[in-house]
Amino acid sequence: MRKASTKWHAVTVVLRESSCAAAALCRNQKHLSGEAPKLPLPACPHPELCPCTYRHFEDRRSGPRRNAEIAGGLGDSKPRSNRRQSPGRRAHDKH
16 A cells, blocks of 8 residues: 555545455445555455455545535624623623
8 A cells, every 4th residue: 555645545445346245344434544454355255366456535534524614615704693691600701
């Protein structure tokens, strides 16, 4: 396996028609490259002919992770009002 290009570099196991059941269990699982299973997999019944390979990703995460990223901006365009019903519990918090 090649050296990871970023801290979050990840791989998935790519299956082929002749891939074994052990490889099928890894389908659609992203692993940090340092934690990825070695190919051929230990349970592979034909390790000398294993057709499996890795697909590489710069980041193991996929898609936007925060609401602001989903909306396409850095934050809400309108400020939110204070939703607290009562002042704080400290003496200097009270009005």
